[in-house]
Amino acid sequence: xxxxxxxxxxxxxxxxxxxxxxxxxxxxxxxxxxxxxxxxxxxxxxxxxxxxxxxxxxxxxxxxxxxxxxxxxxxxxxxxxxxxxxxxxxxxxxxxxxxxxxxxxxxxxxxxxxxxxxxxxxxxxxxxxxxxxxxxxxxxxxxxxxxxxxxxxxx
Numbered sequence: 001x002x003x004x005x006x007x008x009x010x011x012x013x014x015x016x017x018x019x020x021x022x023x024x025x026x027x028x029x030x031x032x033x034x035x036x037x038x039x040x041x042x043x044x045x046x047x048x049x050x051x052x053x054x055x056x057x058x059x060x061x062x063x064x065x066x067x068x069x070x071x072x073x074x075x076x077x078x079x080x081x082x083x084x085x086x087x088x089x090x091x092x093x094x095x096x097x098x099x100x101x102x103x104x105x106x107x108x109x110x111x112x113x114x115x116x117x118x119x120x121x122x123x124x125x126x127x128x129x130x131x132x133x134x135x136x137x138x139x140x141x142x143x144x145x146x147x148x149x150x151x152x153x154x155x
Contacts, residue, residue, distance in 0.1 A: 002032045007045035007071045007092075014049070020057045024084075028061025034069040035092065041117075041147060042092050046072025053077050060084035063109075068095055076100065086111030086132065091147060093118040097125065104129035111136070116147040122154045 003012060012033075019030045033049055035042040047070040056078065059065045065083050066075065069091040076098045080087070082105040089095045097113050102125065104110035111132035113122050127134035140148030 001030070002034065003049070004034055004036045005047045005049065005070050006036050007042055007047045009045075010047050010049060012047075012049040014051045015053045017054045018057070019054065019059050022059040022061040024060050024062070026062055029064045029067045030056060030059040030061055031065070032067045032069070033073060034067070035071075038069060038091075040091050040145065042069070042071055044071070046094060049073045051075045051078065054079075056080045056083055058082050058107075060107075063111075064088040064090065068092060071095070074098070079103070080110075081105055082107045082110070084109040086114045086136070089113070089115040089117060089120050091117065093120070096121045096123070098123050100125045102127045102130060102134075104131055107131070114138070115152060116140075116149055118150045120149070120152050122152070 063085045065085045066087045071092045072094045079101040102112045112127045112134040114136040116138040137149040138146045
């Protein structure tokens with residue numbers, strides 16, 4: 001699922017879905033919330049999308065199960081079971097990841113939350129039997145493909 005936004009208060013609500021058995025392949029993110037034009041550092045403004053109460057099982061498309069490339073979104077109370085990859089805050093700022101459940105269940109590349117950007121918050125999540133990482137923060141790259149993490153809040 002790919003949703004294009006402009007960070008102008010779109011307020012999408014993606015909830016109560018079951019995503020299962022996503023096959024491996026580059027560009028096969030299960031869910032992508034992306035700013036139109038895919039800028040590496042989106043313009044100011046918040047999308048205000050809420051992604052909650054979704055179940056992701058064996059979503060192995062690529063390293064980004066959910067890829068957020070926009071500002072000011074809330075991802076809460078989702079469950080990830082036996083998935084290869086992670087929930088990734090890729091390009092954008094001011095996103096919150098809260099109260100999610102990450103169960104590795106033997107998947108050797110199961111991860112938690114990977115973040116980039118400024119003012120991202122990761123709080124009250126459960127990480128269990130992950131073989132990759134619970135929370136990963138990017139140091140940035142010279143080509144801006146990966147944006148340095150600044151002022152992150154993790155609890």
